[in-house]
Amino acid sequence: MKYSIDTLVELVKINMEESQDGYGTLPLPEIDSVGIDHYIKEKIPEAVVKVFAAAPSYLLEQTDMREQLVPKPYQDGSGEVVLPDDMLKMTLFRMHGWKRPVTDFLHDTHPVAELQNNIYSRGGTAKPVAVITHNGEGNRVLRYYSLPPETRIHKIEEALYVKLPDLSHPVEINEVLLPSVTYLAAAMVYEITGEAARAAIMNQRVVVG
Structure with a gap:
């Protein structure tokens, strides 16, 4: 309501x-x-x-943002997308080729996040990992590390987030x-x-x- x-x-x-x-x-x-x-x-x-x-995300109104995100792929199978300014929190993200989506997003200081910098210790398509951090321009970004290096085209399959509530209008609660x-x-x-x-x-x- x-x-x-x-x-x-x-x-x-x-x-x-x-x-x-x-x-x-x-x-x-x-x-x-x-x-x-x-x-x-x-x-x-x-x-x-x-x-x-x-x-929990199932109690919140979620918005599909696939059309807003543009993947920036890297040669090692990782990549990043710039997140929208009106995002309160990310709830689901899945790249084409992953066997399951990510629903728990790590901060860049998390020990598991630090492991993603090594291609031998990072997540794979069966257990993908996504980290929310900031890029050099100060934008909030999501970095994903779980595609094979030979993947040339990075395509987002699912991406849901919760918007920052705007109380100037009625809000779904x-x-x-x-x-x-x-x-x-x-x-x-x-x-x-x-x-x-x-x-x-x-x-x-x-x-x-």
Whole structure:
């Protein structure tokens, strides 16, 4: 279901009014003349991003980006593609010739990522490896290492990613993730108001993120 920023603000306020013991309600904190809604609205995008980043891919809206990616092949069977600026996280990538897709992407400091620089220790078509890093121009790129050196044409078969949520429009949020988004946003606002105990209660109710 899609939720607007205003709807999410109201859901966060409902969470913030819950009492610590589950009975009755607590008044919303007073901050300043700007009003509590301003601070909730400010923290919701941060909460959505944090929950989406931690959530399993099957709970998120994924976008096919094969047409956006242009493989840059190297002679040793490796290659790279520049990733879109609006990417929150990559969820699936598969080159033509791989026996299975990559769904777990490594950072360039990971020990397994460092092994990919050696053609004898890198992944193969049965267990391909992909690393997300940056190129010399500062672009975020995905480097793949698992094609035979004799492969001359590198073709992307599958590529899915989760976009950075744009809260200027209603955003698709799975009902499983919605409570975590609203409780996390509530916790962030309580941290602003200096109410650590209430922030802790809200954080305890965050399942994803």
